[in-house]
Amino acid sequence: MTKPSIENDFARFAGQVAESLSFNKSIGQIYGLLYTSPDPISLDEIATQLMMSKGNASINLRILEEWGAVRPVSVSGSRRDHYEANRNIKEVAMRRVEDGFSKRLEWVERELDRFLEQSKGSTDPKIRKQLEELKSLAENARRVMKMLPKIAGFFGG
Amino acid sequence: MTKPSIENDFARFAGQVAESLSFNKSIGQIYGLLYTSPDPISLDEIATQLMMSKGNASINLRILEEWGAVRPVSVSGSRRDHYEANRNIKEVAMRRVEDGFSKRLEWVERELDRFLEQSKGSTDPKIRKQLEELKSLAENARRVMKMLPKIAGFFGG
DNA sequence: TAGAACGTTTAAAACATTCTAAACGTTTTA
DNA sequence: TAAAACGTTTAGAATGTTTTAAACGTTCTA
Numbered sequence: 582m583t584k585p586s587i588e589n590d591f592a593r594f595a596g597q598v599a600e601s602l603s604f605n606k607s608i609g610q611i612y613g614l615l616y617t618s619p620d621p622i623s624l625d626e627i628a629t630q631l632m633m634s635k636g637n638a639s640i641n642l643r644i645l646e647e648w649g650a651v652r653p654v655s656v657s658g659s660r661r662d663h664y665e666a667n668r669n670i671k672e673v674a675m676r677r678v679e680d681g682f683s684k685r686l687e688w689v690e691r692e693l694d695r696f697l698e699q700s701k702g703s704t705d706p707k708i709r710k711q712l713e714e715l716k717s718l719a720e721n722a723r724r725v726m727k728m729l730p731k732i733a734g735f736f737g738g
Numbered sequence: 739m740t741k742p743s744i745e746n747d748f749a750r751f752a753g754q755v756a757e758s759l760s761f762n763k764s765i766g767q768i769y770g771l772l773y774t775s776p777d778p779i780s781l782d783e784i785a786t787q788l789m790m791s792k793g794n795a796s797i798n799l800r801i802l803e804e805w806g807a808v809r810p811v812s813v814s815g816s817r818r819d820h821y822e823a824n825r826n827i828k829e830v831a832m833r834r835v836e837d838g839f840s841k842r843l844e845w846v847e848r849e850l851d852r853f854l855e856q857s858k859g860s861t862d863p864k865i866r867k868q869l870e871e872l873k874s875l876a877e878n879a880r881r882v883m884k885m886l887p888k889i890a891g892f893f894g895g
Numbered sequence: 896t897a898g899a900a901c902g903t904t905t906a907a908a909a910c911a912t913t914c915t916a917a918a919c920g921t922t923t924t925a
Numbered sequence: 926t927a928a929a930a931c932g933t934t935t936a937g938a939a940t941g942t943t944t945t946a947a948a949c950g951t952t953c954t955a
Contacts, residue, residue: 587856601842603760634945685758699744721894737878791915
């Protein structure tokens with residue numbers, strides 16, 4: 582942090598938020614910095630402003646890019662990559678939920694199916710009933726996930 | 739794992755699920771074991787079955803108890819504490835969302851208010867607009883959280 | 896074409912979390 | 926009352942994650 586400014590405080594705050602969501606601090610800081618920045622920023626500037634190594638900035642920028650939270654833009658008069666934030670946080674979050682949580686739920690359902698297969702015939706019927714309960718729970722959870730964008734849109738869209 | 743059984747496989751699976759939710763493995767394994775167990779189990783039995791230290795079992799059982807995911811029950815003929823799972827996972831998850839996520843959202847809103855205060859007068863108006871946008875986003879998110887039990891109930895209740 | 900300007904990769908340092916084993920304090924049993 | 930049976934605490938070992946610093950390979954510039 583070269584200068585103490587509201588923008589820098591905000592980037593630090595975004596780092597804390599990221600940590601509390603079990604992302605890493607740098608990811609939050611970078612996104613926070615780009616979020617408030619009126620202009621796209623280069624990798625070097627990001628690293629300097631946030632007092633982190635170029636390497637770290639590079640790695641976490643790439644992750645943010647994968648998430649669609651950040652995009653590279655070309656800035657005339659500079660050959661450096663510059664980045665700007667995708668400020669549509671709801672969109673970013675939804676994609677994150679989809680890619681992270683829904684995919685895992687599908688995996689859980691597949692595993693539960695395997696257990697159900699295993700439990701056929703051999704074990705006592707109680708466990709089968711429990712597995713079926715779990716599976717329907719997972720299915721419902723996934724259905725809720727799927728509705729989430731519409732639900733979120735229904736509240737402040 | 740003394741015996742290879744579907745129950746033990748399931749406990750291991752629950753451990754993986756826990757890890758993917760950024761809890762620790764032991765928490766998931768313990769809950770998984772208790773979930774499928776027809777009878778309450780003692781701390782020692784839990785540790786033995788899951789091949790973990792008593793200390794670890796003790797610590798994580800306490801966390802599960804705090805979450806309301808597990809409850810101690812007295813078993814006649816034994817002075818050991820025995821535990822059984824609260825199998826109402828939806829209830830457990832909802833309380834977890836409430837205690838974890840909603841509380842954090844409230845903190846985010848408070849911090850955003852502080853930034854808004856700071857931004858009054860001094861800085862350019864753009865950042866203030868962004869902060870207000872973020873705040874309304876957080877409010878909406880919290881509103882969705884609050885509705886979640888009803889939404890979840892609307893799907894398979 | 897030599898060297899500067901970049902972004903990426905990598906090895907290891909710094910740090911955080913999880914887990915174990917043993918010591919410990921109670922409570923119960925004999 | 927001595928010893929056994931417990932659950933908890935604790936110090937540190939094991940492991941995992943994040944970050945840095947430096948080496949590296951390109952691409953551009955002069």
